[in-house]
Amino acid sequence: MADSQTASQHPPSAQEIRDALADNPKTRSRDLATQLGITEAQLLAAQTGHGVTRIAAHPDKVMPAVEALGEVMALTRVEAAVHEKVGTYANYHPGPHAAMVLADEIDLRIFPKHWCHGFLVEQESDAGVKRSLQIFDAAGDAIHKVHLRAGSDLAGWEAAKAALASGETGDTLDLEPRQPTEAAKSDPAKLDVLRKEWARLTDTHQFLRLCAKLKMNRLGAYRIAGAPFVRQLEPSAVDTMLETVRDRETEIMLFVGNRGCIQIHSGPVRNLHPMGPWQNIMDPGFNLHLRRDKVAELWAVEKPTQRGTAISVEAFDAEGGLIFQCFGVGKEGNDHRPAWKEIVEALPSREEVSA
Structure with missing residues (x-):
């Protein structure tokens, strides 16, 4: 993972990021962000207005919109593991400190204070347009992603854009320093x-x-x-x-x-x-x-x-x-x-x- 503090010292401009994306169309976003010394969130922010829409990131706003998308793929990851589940979001339980999704396939525990930056992403690919909703923390690291599938509800997607769009048009992102992993602490x-x-x-x-x-x-x-x-x-x-x-x-x-x-x-x-x-x-x-x-x-x-x-x-x-x-x-x-x-x-x- 690129260090957001290092990336913030000499970051590429939004145009340079878009040029790198055009020059490397097959490179995974996460890998390209690492190569550029930026976070995935900064990579997306640079594409605002170019297939990317900035959105309100709070789960209380996001979850009703995601429930209308029908069958999707939910993705949550840490550095060493990626967890992907196909299903439909439902049965959202809000909470100021912890929230939950308790659906048949999609089972999540959510901590809203870390849902800081959000994007709706539409990317052209050989298989057609790939659509996803992506959430990041204050340091620009991925928290949760929702990828649409062939059977997902495109009307729900358009409704999500209307409901969640924040109106922000800037193509840069202000990030906080990444919080280090807490080492083992014994007494x-x-x-x-x-x-x-x-x-x-x-x-x-x-x-x-x-x-x-x-x-x-x-x-x-x-x-x-x-x-x-x-x-x-x-x-x-x-x-x-x-x-x-x-x-x-x-x-x-x-x-x-x-x-x-x-x-x-x-x-x-x-x-x-x-x-x-x-x-x-x-x-x-x-x-x-x-x-x-x-x-x-x-x-x-x-x-x-x-x-x-x-x-x-x-x-x-x-x-x-x-x-x-x-x-x-x-x-x-x-x-x-x-x-x-x-x-x-x-x-x-x-x-x-x-x-």
């Missing part, structure tokens, strides 16, 4: 309190509040908690986990999220296609593209709940950023999932790494 002096309170959890959502209270974060707590709460796994166990889930037809919930949006797939994994450093799930309606070489730490985690023990496998990058979380899908009202538990227990530990 071994509070280990006894951490373990005691962890054992008393009744809901997985209480865990981050416990970490905040103890001035730790998720990865920092994992590094010191020890058994029976956590077990560090070999990073290569990512493949083993996905292959076993596929082979045993075990349904999972797979979360990928950034500061502004978490996207969730619930269901089976059927088609794995590794390619170089990438492991790819290529299923109808769900794709995951995971950079296995970016998985620096992998943890098996157990949290008690009122509905049974919730077991997850969680991957982190070298900076301490969360790449994905994976849970088993159990019966309604029960977090204890024996088939998933068996899979996780068989994954190899990373014994040589000390807490």
Whole structure:
């Protein structure tokens, strides 16, 4: 990812960006932005009035318009993973700090304060016009994208342009410095309190509040908690986990999220296609593209709940950023999932790494 602070020192002009786009029509937007030393959001802003419309980015405005688009592809990513789901947006629940989309296929947790810059994009391609709605944070990094498909509602698209257009015509973008990933934060002096309170959890959502209270974060707590709460796994166990889930037809919930949006797939994994450093799930309606070489730490985690023990496998990058979380899908009202538990227990530990 290009650093927005560096990019802001000697950025190319909007015309230079448009010239680079014309000279590199086959280059992916994300890759071209990196080559130019700018963010994806700046690349789009430079095209304002040239197939790009600036829009109001708040999810309370965006979601009603997206619901009218019919079947689309929802995309949420972090540096090491791209999560794509095909479906229809519905059942939006607003909230000042956290909002949700709870549709059959599209399952999102949204943090509105990070929905800062928005664009409706119409790009000519060999297959015709490609249309997308793209949301970015204050630093210009992608938060969430909605890509129209062949069966999407074009009348809904035109209505979205009318409803969301901000009227801004500028082709540059004022960005804030990117906030660095928070490194693992532990406090071994509070280990006894951490373990005691962890054992008393009744809901997985209480865990981050416990970490905040103890001035730790998720990865920092994992590094010191020890058994029976956590077990560090070999990073290569990512493949083993996905292959076993596929082979045993075990349904999972797979979360990928950034500061502004978490996207969730619930269901089976059927088609794995590794390619170089990438492991790819290529299923109808769900794709995951995971950079296995970016998985620096992998943890098996157990949290008690009122509905049974919730077991997850969680991957982190070298900076301490969360790449994905994976849970088993159990019966309604029960977090204890024996088939998933068996899979996780068989994954190899990373014994040589000390807490």
